[in-house]
Amino acid sequence: MSLSRPGDTRWSSHYRSLVSLCSLFDPVLDVLEIIKDDTTLMHAKRSEAIGLMMRMETFEFVFLLHLMIKVLSITNELSQALQRKDQDIVNAMTLVKISKMLLLKMRDNGWDNLFQKTSEFCIKHDIDIPDMESLLQVQGRIKRRGPVTHLHHFKVDIFYAVIDTQLQELNDRFSEVSSNLLECMACLNPCNSFSAFDKHKLCEFASYYPSDFDVNDFVMLEYQLDTYIVDVQCDPDFLDLQGIADLANRMVEKKKHIVYPLVYLLVKLALTLPVATASVERAFSAMKYIKTALRNRMGDEWLNDCLVPYFEKDVFDSIDNEAIMMEFQKIKPRRMTL
Structure with a gap:
């Protein structure tokens, strides 16, 4: 086993990282102990190891560790479903509802179980x-609220x-x-001989786009859907x-x-819905690699031009580097050959 490093563009990776940290809690502390006692390392590294040990061996750290594992376990299936390009929208929306229900259930009845798990973990690892x-010892601005208990x-x-933050998100x-x-x-999904087809929901779908469908179109759409579904279900080319x-x-x-x-x-209209796939989420995740601290004044056009080749790697991998250099060479006169 090893610690799983969380990925910047994969939500479920943080869940795996916390689970592995919980499983390898003692080995991690052992490694930090070795770093703390290693006199060949820089003082900053040893001080950082001491700080991490002091933080990890507290009840608050263990409580937060178990809390986030529980929260991320509830939304893990949803996170993975939204990352798939060929995702099933109906199942994804079902997972959204289930995640909300489980989070509300956890908020109402999950405290005792979480506190018990945290306490058992602390007892096992000799954490106070x-x-x-008892009253919590606080400092700074938080102290102005007055005394609060642990x-x-x-x-x-x-x-x-x-939990409220996750529900709000x-x-x-x-x-x-x-x-x-x-x-x-x-309901437009053609899988399984258009088993998801629902005329009333598709008419409702059209109602969200009043600028594309006028009053007459709404009337005609209902009858057109009746003919359409019989046609495509009988046509073997659509099976x-x-x-x-x-x-x-x-x-x-x-x-x-x-x-x-x-x-x-x-x-x-269904194909142009950006929320229908995880493409937008992955694009925003990739922005941190393009718009860095050294390039924080990039305009929208230049940012978009940089994001396209980064995000559509499959397409640009098929383009020969020589062709790219020749294209840039032709744009304007240069002092040297690329």
Whole structure:
């Protein structure tokens, strides 16, 4: 076993890192002990090791460790589902609802179990457990609030605060409107002979785009969907499709986009939804590698130009480096040959 280093662009990696830290708690402390006693190392490294040891051997660190493992375990399946390019939107939205339910359940009934696990871990590793009814010794600005007990600090200031923050994040990213929008969009999925097809939800999906569908279009769309679903379910060319993108390509190949223009418009709108895939999340994660402290004044156009080759690595790996250099060579006269 080894410590898993958290990745900047993979949410579930932090969960694995905390789990491995919990499993290797004693070996980590042993390594820090060796660094602390190694006189050949710089004083700064040894001081950092001492500080880490002092922090890790506290009840608050162990409590936070177990709290975050529990919170991230609840959202781990959701995080992995959202990172898949070929994700199932309906199942992803179901995982959002489940995550919210489990977090609320944890907020209402999870304190005792978490405190018990933390206490057992502290006893096993000889870490002092503070008296929850005693007053917390605080300094600085926090002291102005007045005296608080350890129980209030851990339960209200940390336990409730972390769960509320996670719930707020889920509500912000997956509001009721956006979740409903994705569920409606999933009805276009052609898998399993269009088993997810729901005419009423697709009409509701169109209602989110009043600028693209006028009053007459809404009436015509309902009847067009009736003909469309019978047509594609009877056509063997539409039985092997794996996603909405395949559906769009097949409709163009078979000229169905001309026969069913309103349905094809729904398909195009579904494909342009950025929240439908994890592409936007991965793009934002990649920004930290492009817009660094040394390049913090990049304009939007230059940032976009840099992000495209970084993010679409599969495409740019197929382009020969010689072709890229020749293209830059032709842009303007240069003093040297690239």
